[in-house]
Amino acid sequence: MVSPERKFFCVTASSLAQEVHAKEPPQSTKFLPKDVVLYQYEACPFCNKVKAFLDYYDIPYKVVEVNPISKKEIKWSDYKKVPILKVDGEQMVDSSDIIDKLFQRIHPENPIPDDDEDKKWRGWVDNHLVHVLSPNIYRTTSEALESFDYITTHGNFSFTERIIAKYAGAAAMYFVSKKLKKRHNITDERAALYEAAETWVDALEGREFLGGGKPALADLAVFGVLRPIRYLRSGRDMVEHTRIGEWYTRTESTVGESSRIKA
Template sequence: MNKVNKLTVLGRAVGGRASAAGIGLTTQRRLLQPAMLGLNSASKLQRFPHKLAGHFPLPALAVSGTRLLSGLAQDVPAEDPVHPKKFLPNDVVLYQYEACPFCNKVKAFLDYYDIGYKVVEVNPINKKEIKWSQYKKVPILTVDGEQMVDSSDIINKLFQRIHPEKYLDSVPDGDEERKWLGWVDNHLVHVLSPNIYRSASEAIESFDYITTHGNFSFTERIIAKYGGAAAMYFVSKKLKKRHSITDERAALYGAAETWVDALKGRKFLGGLEPNLADLAVFGVLRPIRHLKSGRDMVEHTGIGEWYSRMEAAVGESSRIKV
């Protein structure tokens, strides 16, 4: 019975400017090459030029009579009081479950902003990887040793450090963005579990994904795949009742279409570029995209085009392999 309870917890986790100064004798733009930026690849920089401007503000350099040598030697720019130093953490570690929607919210944010991070996969049965923390849920993010918890709070804190000028009132940009961020946590995530575990075969498919990507021994993998699938099949029925869902797929399709309607013909809710709500919806849906529920959602709703645009905008993972 204790194992079933632990597997239930496991299953629930699835369902965590640059502005150019005038060019004169004493100013010169910095020459950058993709290999010097710490990005995943040159192609990512070429495909997403907006990330260069957002991630590497380039104040004009005081040359003071020196010249660049072979495009590498350059003077150190003076501190710019108007454009504070860019948020560039040295060590970011995400403690997660691979299939957790809240963890994937955080990963979508980190990937979009090209913040390199290491991943520690937490075993959901014994949680030995986070015994050091008083917080016993995921995601947990450590940034240069500072612990952050709760996906929404993590993202808010990181966004504030990346864009301090947009957080003068300590809130995200605009009521629309804030409204849809709340919708993700209070509605969208609740329609996932009843769909992921809608039938025995879908429950097994989901746990096959979880155990393949999770931190399990061979024995734990077998127990979790079949025992967890059985447990979550019944738990999902309770969740369905709790959230007044009568038809699982109808609820999922309705949520997808609600989001598409919110776009109002825009590429993203944020306009030409994704905002925090775009990243949250994308992150939550990413774990189910290639499961049956996600395939059905794309087939029967208009969310597929937006999802593809988000895949391109977020780009390659910023995860650091260790």
Template sequence: MRRASSFTSTILSRTLATVHDGGVVNLHPRFLRVALFYSSGTNNSYKRRCWFSTVLSSFSKSSAQAVSLGLAGAFASVVTAASVYAKEPTPAELMPKDVVLYQYEACPFCNKVKAFLDYYDIPYKVLEVNPISKKEIKWSDYKKVPILMVDGQQLVDSSAIIDKLVEKILPKKTINSVADEDEETKWRRWVDNHLVHVLSPNIYRNTSEALESFDYITSNGNFSFTEKITVKYAGAAAMYFVSKNLKKKYNITDERAALYEAAETWVDALNGRNFLGGSKPNLADLAVFGVLRPIRYLRSGRDMVEHTRIGEWYSRMEKVVGESSRIKA
């Protein structure tokens, strides 16, 4: 509400400087009071009507009409903005009680799961897995990440994890049409089958970028000093060579060009919409945002935003997903 109130005040203050007879009407003090009154979030409709009628009576009919139209447009803009950035909190009765994510900080699949948890305000703990020893997941038969423990139940594979969570917390999830559902499914598969495969060759494109990535990983993980040094340098060296093999496997000749092409492909899929889901993100939006989030402020992510059109969509997603729901373990 505070964000909406501030936004309302800004919109109103600009709107009330109304163009009239070829000029600009100066902002009248009483109009400013009305703007502040309307942005305060009060429910007293009687007071609003009194203020509004008092102010309008001091102006000519044409000025009042112009201002009324401006106010209507301003409030329409506020409603639209509020709907774009509205989150979808999980109903309390469906909220999991104990959620623990075993992850690598820079893993795109792990970040896909975190984007879903953050958007639906599901509190979760994180246990960083040492990528060399994997001692944190020795108890599990599944030797990859992410592993999500939900109220004692082990869930694995990022897309399967999200599907299970949807069944648990969104039993009445509705999609406007079969076409919308097909589109969402198509782009979720695109994330898993294409987008993630262009990320590693970019993150570990050269030794300096590989070290940058592992510096990010070790600074966010729960590692001892010795483990940080080992993981940073041994991990960076290993992933540098792994990324070279991935380039060959997926026929990537220019890793940056492949990343830019993927970003542009996604923007084209939006087709002018704020999100693929329309006025709010769907599971495909969350998947793309999730896998891109760990690279956004690395060199590869900065280059991607600078050289493609994806930046505006990404900024909208940052706002709507909001702060992390992560809690201390």
């Protein structure tokens, strides 16, 4: 029997038979930044939205992992959230705004897509999909610990902070997730996640991507915010119990390898 993990991470036989999708061409010659730095939390869905865009457009970038306790890495900024993107010294904030600005610079001859469908689904990502994630990844104490094991392993923590954050953070977020569940009128966490996944697949209307033959900004946004749960039980369950797996695998293949510059 094929495990959910294998379904989630490997290209299935059916997807191998499909046409190989290429990334967008290299960024516009009018936009060749020399230094792009992303200040992030590895597990942050909004940071992963920005990374999906940078990866798809093959824009090399460095990553600075922010310590969520001290936030010393962003002391220089008046903005105290992530993501923060510095492009040749210019600060950009808010994931959707960052993507809009980058898109304009990559495509100076075209305005930001004013496609009502793309705009609608980008808004759905920010206003609905992201709110379904926390109640799922912290749904039970074991899932909360699994999530914080990933967060602390990939995050910028000292050894002591890692131990404290894993157990204290998992306990705290388990209870916070219950409040978030109530705030966003979620009665069944997994049902809400599955419904969101199916809603997105329905929006595709049989197309490979919302953008047709290549990802729209909304495709990159959905893929980006789902990417942090790819190693978690919630993500495995989502792929096993909904139709989103084929689209996810196709988008993952199209976005391609990370454009991150290793330190």
